[in-house]
Amino acid sequence: MASANYLCAAGAAPELDQGQPLIGQLAQVRGSSLLAMARDDFSDKTxxxxxxxxxxxxxxxxxxxxxxxxxxxxxxxxxxxD
Structure with missing residues (x-):
């Protein structure tokens, strides 16, 4: 879902962010950013x-x-x- 946020960890599929506290090495990524990355579109700063x-x-x-x-x-x- 493009409007949702996801938590991404090394070696794991993105999981829907349900407001749980961030523990460990995680990146919080917008669904629209994940879709843009899949399209190889990095034109948006976020x-x-x-x-x-x-x-x-x-x-x-x-x-x-x-x-x-x-x-x-x-x-x-x-x-x-040199």
Missing amino acids: TRLEARALLRVWLTGLLGAEPLASRELLQAINALS
Whole structure:
């Protein structure tokens, strides 16, 4: 349902948000944002923000709480090419 909100966790299908307290790593995403993501339509700012939150939940589920060092890695690669 496009007008509903959903709770998304790593490795699980989105569940309808029924107002329960958020516990653990969850992203609250609008149904319209989920539909837009399925269409590959990121023109809406809220959709982009919710996609980013969802990606963070998925990455945390896959990689754990260890921070990514991708920015530092790219800076080091760029420094080598200079």
